[in-house]
Amino acid sequence: MGMTAAEINASTLPPPGGRLLRRRLADYAGWGLCTLAFLFLGSATVWILAVVFMRGFRALTPQVLTHVTVGYGGGLLNAIEGTLVLAVGGILLAIPPGLASGIYLSEFGQGRLAPVIRFLVDVLVGVPSIVVGYFSYVTMVVGLGWKFSVAAGSIALAIIALPYICRTSEMALRQVPRAVREGAYALGAGDGRVAMGICVPMALPGILTGVLLALAIAVGETAPLIYTAGWSNYLWTGHLTNEPIGYLTYAIWAFITEPFTTAHELAYAAALFVTLFVLLISILARMALDENVGWLRRGRR
């Protein structure tokens, strides 16, 4: 006696309703909550960006870009210059040791030392930036007598950027196929030639992405600079020590709490510059890493 599929189902499965209904409802509720969580985060992003962009563009005048700060008004030329000097200085200081330790971890770190270094560098990423700032204050501003200065500020930023550059360089270098190294060694190239002449150029897009992300972090930092770079209403005269320097994130923090409209406008304009810069770098980095359009991934395929 043959049974159709429907008859088998009817005889073996529990009656519809009850459990099946409960499972389906749980499914809907689960997906609903997940969607809600996502929408919540998405709308927070929109909210923050909308506030910064709308108020920032409203506050943007040509004067902001061409004048230095006067009291609580004027422009932000000094702060823009200072942010560029400090961030670029910090990154330039962080690249040699960062890249070198990335090369060591990826190329030569087979022994027992490499995991320890990797661990310490990873933990360094997590050290709060204010701790780095206070450390720099104690050692350089006070200890070495540099006062608030470009040197102390850049070195503080370099300490923050270094672990990022190290780890992203290591990741990028690991993507270089092993056969390339074997070929180079077989042709008689030494360690330095293989790493710097072959692997680093091949991994350059990845390394540069890491450097750019570190630059974005440096531009957005405030806490490590407050007690190392200080603040100045004037343009930088080129002294590395004993001369404070202004920067954009300070203007955001210090000016929004002042009771003057001009101060608020400067704070929003500064926030706009910093956010635009960080956003631009993040988008560039994402395009580089994207599965579908990224030049990094395409190159590897």
Next chain:
Amino acid sequence: MNFRRLTAFLAITAAGILVVIVAFLGIYAWPALRLNGSAFLFQNSWNLGNLYADPITLHGQQIMPGAHYGILFLIVGTLLSTAIALVIAVPVGVGSAMFLAEAVPHVLRSWVSFFVELLAAIPSVVYGLWGYAVVIPFLGHHVYPFLAKWFGFVPFFGGPTGSGYGLLTCGFVLFLMIVPLITATLRDALVSQPVFLREGAVALGASRFETLWTVLIPATRRVLIGSSILATGRALGETMAVLMVSGNALNYLPANIYTPISTMASFIVSQLDSALEDPTGMAVRSLAEVALVLCLISVIVNGLARVLLYYEVRQSQRVV
């Protein structure tokens, strides 16, 4: 020195920075450590003393008369604001990671995720600006009175709601800053789970959501724990945003979730100016002790997270 040795030397230098930071803070804070003893961690008494009097000598250290340093309120403020952030961030992070990993078409996934992960790229001080100018008035005028009125029976939800500066505002801003860490890490882990886990669950009759919830999420729990601890570390050390929305309380513990607080990180920024007024320098050294405590806590928290995540990577390599 050959190339290999040179890179090894620079790598050791880079890793050594962490040791140097802890050592220098420790040496600088040593007189304060001796003076304050264990009371530093257990008393609510940050008091610079009479700055116009002559210094006195106590336990062999010169301090201003009446000076006393105890940071219990900072430790409590730091831990509570981080705990609130984490309590919101873990469920929201898990939910959005599930949504991004399973409900978004593959082509769109990386850009939709990017939109949420942007929250991690926005600088701390911009969060502070947004919190100060927009969130505080909104929460203080509309949300907190409502919460206190209708949920006042829940412990710590009732009572005076203040102006919007305080513990819950801190927790909320910190939550937004740390949640992308959890979402991004967990989403990557969900996407890269081996296919046979899915196949097995589907073969047993599980629906797509049941597969996700009962098989894939448990399989990635170590990643979830690791990334949550990393997020904790980030929240503990967050400075600027907290400084601008916390209300910078001094020497008292929060009575409810609306009370102003201070955290260790924000306190270092808000107090250095006045600490510099102390001619004996003990106040600045005590701030160094705050930095040292904060640094050690974050080293422990981050170390724990790295060990967990490292172990997870080892395991997944063994499976594949």
